Amino acid sequence: MVPRLDGRRLFPGRRVGRAGRLKLVLFAVLFALLIAAQPAMAHHSFAAEFDSGQPIAAAGAVTRVDxxxxxxYLYIDVKDDSGKTVGWRFxxxxxNSLLRCGWSRGSVKPGDKVTVNGYRAKDSSHSGYTVRVESSDGRTLYSRPGE
Known part of the structure; x- marks a missing residue:
């Protein structure tokens, strides 16, 4: 006998009522949601992308804000030790969390001079995670509530 949900026989010799089928379907849906959530959890892992042991303070001019x-994302041009301009992405x-921290779309604009404090990316690229942004006019903006 082939197990089937529509004929009320899921297991040979045992009848499964409406409540049993509902429990089985609910379990299957919850299991599928649990499996689907794994990539989202990996995406939100700070430690997977950034190195909390490598703090950075990068000063430069804002080129773009996404x-x-x-x-x-905040993009700034930073002069390295040799005087060459290097683009950084933070x-x-x-x-929504930036709005709750006091940011607005116009808080920083291309051309503004800022210092970004945060952590370097693990892949040694010119990127990092922002903890706070200090503007040349003395304002300090934080990237997350509670920072």
Whole structure:
């Protein structure tokens, strides 16, 4: 006998009522949601991308601000030790969390001089995670509530 849900016989010799079928379907849905959530949890792992042992303070001019979900990004041009200009990309919190921290779309604009304090990316690229941004006019903006 082949197990089937529609004929009330899931297991040979045992009848499964409506409550039993509902429990089975609920279990299957919950299991599928649990499996589907794994990539999202990996995406939100700070330790997978950034090195908390490598703090950075990068000063430069803002070139672009991407106010997008799930993370906003701040791009700045930084002069390295040899005087060469290097573009850096800093990840921030979501636009919603930035709004709760006092940011607005116009908080920093291209051309503004800022210092970004945060952590370097593990892949040694010119990128990092923003903890706070200090503007040349003395304002300090944080990337996440509670920082």
């Amino acid at each position: 106010w997008t979900n799930p993370h906003a 990840e921030m919190g979501s636009p």
